[in-house]
Amino acid sequence: MSATIKDIARAAGVSRGTVDRVINGRGGVKPEVEQRIKQLIVEMDYKPNRAGKVLAGLKKPMKIGCMLPAIDNPFYSDVICGFKQAERELHDFGVSLEFAQVKGFDPAEHIRAIKELAEKNVSALCVSTVDVPEVQETLNNFIEKGIPVVSVNSDVSNTNRLCYVGCNYTESGRAAAGLLALIQNEPLEALIITGSLKMQGHNQRIDGFIQALKDRNIRFHVADVVESMDDDGTAYTRTRDALEKHKQVNCVYITAAGVAGACCAVKELGQENKPTVLTFDDVPATRELVLENVIAATICQEPFKQGYESVKILYDYFVNGTKPKKAHYFTDTVIKIRENIEPHPPRRGNFQ
Amino acid sequence: MSATIKDIARAAGVSRGTVDRVINGRGGVKPEVEQRIKQLIVEMDYKPNRAGKVLAGLKKPMKIGCMLPAIDNPFYSDVICGFKQAERELHDFGVSLEFAQVKGFDPAEHIRAIKELAEKNVSALCVSTVDVPEVQETLNNFIEKGIPVVSVNSDVSNTNRLCYVGCNYTESGRAAAGLLALIQNEPLEALIITGSLKMQGHNQRIDGFIQALKDRNIRFHVADVVESMDDDGTAYTRTRDALEKHKQVNCVYITAAGVAGACCAVKELGQENKPTVLTFDDVPATRELVLENVIAATICQEPFKQGYESVKILYDYFVNGTKPKKAHYFTDTVIKIRENIEPHPPRRGNFQ
């Protein structure tokens, strides 16, 4: 084992308390003494032992607040599993989670939920929210008060959030295009069903898609881009109308929710005109459609890991003061087809 | 926080040492007292705190031995990264790793390496070895002496190993078939290049492949199955000869190593006769060929995670005595194409 505080204290001829003050910059140490200790820390290659810190830290437990638009949105259930797994693993280290779940993407509602969490004395925040000025301001207020924030699945700009943990939307769009290039013969006539043209992630999935088709020199044409508003009903009617209008469509690219609705319209085309359908994520409805061979493949984003790692990152920051090395922690772009999609409810833990 | 040993001791009117004896079954406690304590443990819902255990455990550090046929085998480099990441994370908890790397799959050599590790007083073993009686016996000897064993990437039968961590070979073969069904028009005329017909994993990849084609009702025919002996030279000549003999081949399925050799023969066919090539894993040579569009997709198995999780599982067993809940911990079957394959050296950490 490496040197401990005790070793440094003995070598410096001071008490452990004094060494602790220097290590943690608590101040109130005579400059000469501080210098001597600092030098010894380097010479003896002192590294604080996490096990010791953890035990001492048990006296002041850590509560992490998680705000998610998870109500009626099955995508988040794996993210929540990830949060809970991290909570289980860190429970003995004094960590607990406090959830605030909302429905939809109304900024005012999100701000209300975030403030509600803050009132419960959380020491850190995990949020999956909308990127608008009011929300940015709210978050920055808490950050200034010393409450670190991690954005999950959807980033928030103009903030000092610790980091973003989530999908690489552009790459996932590129992967969809690459896969389509392998599956569907040229020329491609694509119908794009997006969630909302206001959502940055959805747009990045379209941009990445088109860019990758170009990179592969694929002959393609976008017949139409329609918005589903992440709603199955809207997705159904708009997809049906678009397919009616553009008979030559041979691939349907669905960047967001509304998958079941859009696929319902696709199914009405019958077998002979069946286009290649690509989607994102593997909520139960999507999984079903992959197993039915309606969807050729769905591009996933490790939602479990998004929840799990955000908590771990915040805990590390809290205990060791280590800032994440990157501003963006992208989870992998995972291609799932009939043969490697989980037909069952998602695993609880990483592996458990 | 939950109840602690101190709480139980106070409630039972005994010392903490006595409670500890009961909890850990160290014996030497009067039956009535033991009963009373056991009951209190249940009533007060006592759960041992891992942070406490870890700190106390620092006095007896844990060394884990890792035996791998990693020499000249690039596949293992990510597995080793996983081992090392786990070692870094557990260093402060008293864990260190001891490696024994060998070249190839000679049982005698593997046994020698395993015994060499054992002499260095390891408290647990991670091994990726061959499934033959001599090796099984060697491992069982150590297991009987109380040294837990985890098999990584390749399982060993007839042993009391804690668990297997690695690829689900059948599923990965199925995924290859599913992908092929999406990419290549029927009827499929497949050339299978396998590593060795003696390797269980390779055979499972063939079985899964064929089974999944049948499940999808794909018209297919296997033109030939040839062994590469995991060697590029052999792979090249045998693939070349097979392609020469079976002109109608439109897909080449490579279950193991020898990818560069086999692809060299495929490239000689020229663009117009280009078959769909599917491989496994993403060692640098394979990655290159995916980026060159010679390989359509490569099915990977999270080697990093295999290394990382095996160490974590052994550590958990050592500290908390928790046996893994499953005998097989399968890593995910990961489909990589040009757009989502990492062109750079693999990440160091999970996320770091």
Add this chain to the structure above:
DNA sequence: CTGAAAGCGCTTACAG
């Protein structure tokens, strides 16, 4: 500005 003491939860000799 500094030290001595107590504590986080669990384990380990040691004494009786």
Add this chain to the structure above:
DNA sequence: CTGAAAGCGCTTACAG
């Protein structure tokens, strides 16, 4: 069969 004490490495009041 049981208890009292010391210790793992770090932190936190408190006293001076």
